[in-house]
Amino acid sequence: MKTSWRTASLVATAAAVLALTTACGQDNSTTPASAAQNVGATAPAGSPTTGAGVGTGTGSGNGYGADGNQSSSSPTPAAPAGKLTVASNPDLGSVVTDGSGLTLYRFDKDTANPPKSNCDGDCATTWPPVPANDATAGAGIDKALLGEVTRADGSKQLTIGGWPAYRYAKDVNAGDVNGQGVGGKWFALAPNGKKASLAALPGLSVRKDPKLGDIVVDKNGMTVYRFLKDKAWPKSVSNCTGACLQKWPAVGIVKPEDTQGVKKKGLMGFTRPDGVQQMTVNCWPIYTFSGDKAPGDTNGQGVGGTWYAVSPDGKPVGAPGN
Numbered sequence: 001m002k003t004s005w006r007t008a009s010l011v012a013t014a015a016a017v018l019a020l021t022t023a024c025g026q027d028n029s030t031t032p033a034s035a036a037q038n039v040g041a042t043a044p045a046g047s048p049t050t051g052a053g054v055g056t057g058t059g060s061g062n063g064y065g066a067d068g069n070q071s072s073s074s075p076t077p078a079a080p081a082g083k084l085t086v087a088s089n090p091d092l093g094s095v096v097t098d099g100s101g102l103t104l105y106r107f108d109k110d111t112a113n114p115p116k117s118n119c120d121g122d123c124a125t126t127w128p129p130v131p132a133n134d135a136t137a138g139a140g141i142d143k144a145l146l147g148e149v150t151r152a153d154g155s156k157q158l159t160i161g162g163w164p165a166y167r168y169a170k171d172v173n174a175g176d177v178n179g180q181g182v183g184g185k186w187f188a189l190a191p192n193g194k195k196a197s198l199a200a201l202p203g204l205s206v207r208k209d210p211k212l213g214d215i216v217v218d219k220n221g222m223t224v225y226r227f228l229k230d231k232a233w234p235k236s237v238s239n240c241t242g243a244c245l246q247k248w249p250a251v252g253i254v255k256p257e258d259t260q261g262v263k264k265k266g267l268m269g270f271t272r273p274d275g276v277q278q279m280t281v282n283c284w285p286i287y288t289f290s291g292d293k294a295p296g297d298t299n300g301q302g303v304g305g306t307w308y309a310v311s312p313d314g315k316p317v318g319a320p321g322n
Contacts, residue, residue: 024235024280078128078129078131079128080099080131080133080135081099081131081135082134083136084099084138084146085099085140085208086141086205086206086207086208086261087174087207087208088207088208088295089177089188089295090221090296092180092197093190093198093200094191094196094205095177096160096188096189096191096196097175101173102171102176103167103168103176103180103188103189104167104189105127105165105166105168105180105187106163106165106187106195107164107166108187110163110164111162114162116149117149117151117157119164119166120151126168127166127167127186128167129151129165129166131156131158132146132147133148139206139261139312140191140206140207140260141191142191142260145160146159147159147162160189161194163189163193168182168186191261201217202219202254203218203219204216204219204258204259204260204267205217205261206261207296209309211298212298212301212318213317214311214312215298215317216262216286216309216310221296222288222292223289223296223300224281224287224288225286225289225301225307225308225310226284226285226286226308226309226314226316227239227285227287227306229306230285232283235270235283236280238250240287241274248287248288248290248307249287249288249290250272250276250279250285251278251279251287251288252278252279253269253277253279254269254279256268263282263313266280266281266282267280267281267282268280268283270285280314282313286310289307301317301318
């Protein structure tokens with residue numbers, strides 16, 4: 001089956017300005033260009049093939065992260081992908097994980113345009129290809145970026161942004177990233193198919209917090225918050241000014257196309273009375289917290305009973321009545 005891949009398009013300045021001045025409640029979403037043939041079914045995720053030991057990030061022997069030479073032997077069938085989600089890593093930012101929470105990787109010797117896997121034999125034993133047939137898009141994953149490529153053995157492998165996806169045999173627990181940098185050729189996958197890094201994060205995206213669930217983060221991976229004293233309708237109004245704004249910095253304008261997993265309706269900016277331009281999610285002004293020092297921190301959650309992390313649809317996570 002042939003696959004295609006998603007290509008980015010330049011957005012005209014006039015269009016960006018128009019998007020930021022759209023009235024609250026209007027749907028700003030656009031239909032994304034499909035980057036590869038969409039895949040998805042309902043088969044449950046299983047346990048991936050794993051191996052003992054911890055990756056060093058340098059690889060050994062053949063550069064695949066395992067000893068021995070690459071051979072033509074067939075690898076053990078890989079476990080289903082299940083629902084793909086996004087995990088937050090303090091060093092890498094947003095990384096794609098399978099239904100079991102295991103990190104997915106890409107290989108520099110592969111190609112995305114067109115999609116092609118160059119990992120077979122022993123390589124595919126150490127780096128099991130992720131099957132495409134049951135993969136579905138969870139929070140933070142753009143299903144238009146999910147596709148498949150036919151491998152040399154005829155099996156269908158999942159692609160993300162055109163790049164074939166793999167697990168690493170030495171990742172045994174959810175959240176492990178032992179495959180990062182192995183041989184200088186293997187890297188955790190970001191939701192857009194690029195190599196995961198803090199710099200690769202979109203302006204706004206979604207991560208799964210172990211206590212709060214799906215919450216919005218900014219381009220630096222920092223938690224985004226809402227202030228219950230603000231207003232969204234009939235227009236966005238921030239009631240955080242002066243010293244409040246120093247403690248809770250306003251999130252700057254983010255183009256809707258530079259977001260991932262966040263509800264597009266009501267995703268826009270507005271100009272505050274002090275002249276600062278601030279972003280909204282579902283028309284609610286959003287902020288970060290000066291007390292959060294690293295990606296993944298949620299120290300602002302529940303402060304004063306008025307500050308709460310933001311869900312992908314703009315609701316205050318954990319607030320009374322929500």
